[in-house]
Amino acid sequence: MSAVAVLAGGVGAARFLDGLVQVVAPQDVTAIVNVGDDMEWAGLHIAPDLDTVMYTLSGLVNPEMGWGVANDGRRVLDRLKSLGGPAWFTIGDDDLATHLYRTQRLREGAPLSTITAELCERVGIECRVTPVTDDRLRTVVQTPEGELAFQDYFVRRRAADPVHALRFDGAEAARPAPGLIEAVEQAEAIVIAPSNPFLSIDPLLAVPGVREAVTASDAPVVAISPIIGGAAVKGPAAEILDSLGHDVSALGVARLYDGLADVFILDEQDADLVGQIEAETSLRCTATQTLMSGPAEKRALAQAALAEASA
């Protein structure tokens, strides 16, 4: 196995990638990362999923949270609070430097993909991490309270609103980041990381050309369920599955990936769903340990995904 392309959201994807680069050469891995969660905060461009992937792969990440920088400072945010400023979005001092760097370079006219490569190089990441697009793409959440910007829904309102629908503002006009389609075309395996299908994977597929490249590829497409035992490891995937009328289970996720993926990996806790998924969908389905509680589990899941791709 050499080239692997990974469709990636935040924490789950980052952990999967962290295992993957232990079992294949990092240079052969391309992480295609969601930017639908990106936001402007006090004039700064914040890219939560890119940051989570970058902090995780560089070892900087706060291991308890799965995002942010370990042992980060709170001086700036505390001072901002004391000034009456916007403090609902948690940003540490080291983390802030990333946003300042990114924003400065964007102002200089650099594309987000270039800036991401620069940051990754600085923190010693050897695999390729790219935003799905350099263009503006924003996830908008439709709720009974009206449309909410993603971070408003997710952080400020704590993902408490029922989700009627999602739309990806700007997606239609967005172009895939440079080299991204080629990376998918050249991949010998494509992995859909254990990320939120609606909030992380759908925005990637909404960029014209991405879904088509995945579908057209001869390489096996392996999807990993982010739902274990009817609950999401992280984030609001379960609530959104429910809100949108899907089965809140790995089965519900498998149905979403039917026609896109070839193989579906679910957690061993959900092994009883394998038969039903294989009966109901065109997916080959397998159960393994998917909870990535440490380096060994991360590596094992990456190996399992590659084994399924080669099977």
Place this chain on the structure above:
Amino acid sequence: MSAVAVLAGGVGAARFLDGLVQVVAPQDVTAIVNVGDDMEWAGLHIAPDLDTVMYTLSGLVNPEMGWGVANDGRRVLDRLKSLGGPAWFTIGDDDLATHLYRTQRLREGAPLSTITAELCERVGIECRVTPVTDDRLRTVVQTPEGELAFQDYFVRRRAADPVHALRFDGAEAARPAPGLIEAVEQAEAIVIAPSNPFLSIDPLLAVPGVREAVTASDAPVVAISPIIGGAAVKGPAAEILDSLGHDVSALGVARLYDGLADVFILDEQDADLVGQIEAETSLRCTATQTLMSGPAEKRALAQAALAEASA
């Protein structure tokens, strides 16, 4: 003496104001502050003169530098440097919170004058501090190397370029901040602080209506020389006087304020220039201690300015 309006730049003006609010009721003081030095830095709106005035009047200021926050952290800037980011402009961690607050509020549509009032209230400032305008006004420095944005000239290139001319981009279309003209009209004394005439005072006067209001006022206009013994206390005023062909002395400054001010205060070191200034200009001229090395000197200079205004 009640209402006093002060035309203000950065460090020198801030120190003068710090003395003034000790000798008149702060509520009667309006500081009209230069924004020609403002800049965008990594997407943030930085207003150096407003910050210097605010940090000084609130007691937060770094007393050695005369700007920035005392005992401020360097965590974010150090991290930004390690990422290869723009680190030529020194911004401490607490200082950064001010810029984040200001930028967030600007993005929300609040005018700079409102934001400045909010920040001043938060840090306990009782006098009125207002930018000269809520509109965009940027000092551009014309040098042999071409036009330079002010902070490029001043910080990045350390004010080392000869200055051929200055222009105030946006000034013609800028409107005085709300209430500013009324504050000048109602002032019983107008003080031109010991600031750089070209970089701090000229941009204020370049906003249509400001010079006219100062000139039309019946109140005495007292200007304080920022040049002592042929040198500036702070900043490049001496170099710019020289570059532009003016006498590098309090005399050179007095000539610039002839027709605008009624009284000119210079340092006791320059007392020998009083006669020449009074002979050559329409200014009444007086010498006193103008170096504001501590609270007592600040108060004394404020009292001297008010005494001249009442004389």
